[in-house]
Amino acid sequence: MIFARTTSPEETKELAAALAELARPGDLMLLAGDLGAGKTAFTQGFGAALGIDDLITSPTFTLVNTYEGRLELNHLDVYRLEALGEVLDLGVAEMLDDGGVTVIEWGDSVAPVLPADYLEIRFSFDEVAISLDQTGAADDVRVLELVPVGARWSARIRAVATAVSPWIHEPDGDD
Template sequence: MTEQRWQIFLPDESATEELGRWLAERVRPGDILLLYGDLGAGKTTLVRGLARRLGYAGRVTSPTFTLVHEYEGDLPIYHFDLYRLDEPDQVWEIGWADYLRGEGVLCIEWPERLGGLMPDEALTIRLSHPGEEGGTVGVRVNEVEGAVAAGRIVELAGFGERPEALVKEWRKTCSSLGSIVPPL
C-alpha cells in the first residue's frame, strides 16, 4: 500500500475549522488523527471544527494540563495533548488502552511524544505557517495582504487502508477548502 499525501493552503482560522467539519463527516469510531504543528499552528482549531460538526456545543480547548478532554456528541472525541509528557509510558496512566478500543475518534496533539506507542494506522495532519520548516514556500494564494501570515499549510498523510482512503477523498474535494498546493 502506498502512503497517500496531500497539501493545501488554508487562508484563515475558519478554513481550518472547515477542514475539521469535513473530517467530522467522514470519521468513524476507532479513527486516529495525529496532529503535528508548533504552538499556535491550529491543531485545537481543527479539533473544534470536528467537535462542532459532531454535535458538541461546549468549549473546545487544548488539554495541555489534563492531557485529555472528552467531547460527547454524535461520536465521542478524545482530544489528547501530549506536550507535557516526559516519557511515552506516561500515556498509560491516563487510560491509553481504553481509548484505543475504538468507541470514539482520537485526536492527538504532539503525537511524537508517543514514541513506540505510535499507532500503525492513523491519519497524520501537519499544520504549519507557510515558509516554516515543513511548510511549503511559494504557496499559491490570493494577493490579499496578510493572507500568508494568517494562513496555514496543512498536509494530510494516510497510513493504513482507511486513512489512505480519507486522503484520496480529501484530495478530490480540497479545492472547496482553499488554494491547492501541488502534492508531494
C-alpha cells in the first residue's frame, strides 16, 4: 500500500491526473472516505486528465454520470444506495466491459458485489495535524492510502508509486 499526502484540492487533482495517465479500459477505482474528504475533487482531476471538459460533480441523485474523454469515465456515488444489490442494477459489470474507466465514490461500501480487481483509495483528514495546528492550514491536508486489490492494479503498483511519488508520505515518516 502507498500513502500520499496533499495540502490543497489542486494537489489532489494533480495526483489524480498523474494516476489517470495509467488508466486502462475496464479499470475500476473505489474511493473511500468521509464527506468532504476529496473524492469528488480527485475525480475532477482524474477526468480532466482524460480530456473531459465537462464540470464533474458528485452524481448523488443520478448515481451515475458518464463523460466522454480519451477514455470514457463512469462516475458513481453510491452514498445513497440502501442495498448492496442496487449497485448491480446500475450496471457496473457492463460499464467495466464497455472499455471505460469506472470511479465509485463510497465504493468500499459496495466492494462485496464488485469484481475483486480495483484500486482502492482511502481519503482521510490529518486529525493529528489539525489538532496541533492553530493556523487552519492543516484543514487542507488529506492523507490518501492507495491499496491495489487483485491482479490488474497489483501488476501496476510500481507505476502507481512512480506516478504519485511527488506526494508519497509514510505516516510515520520524519518530515
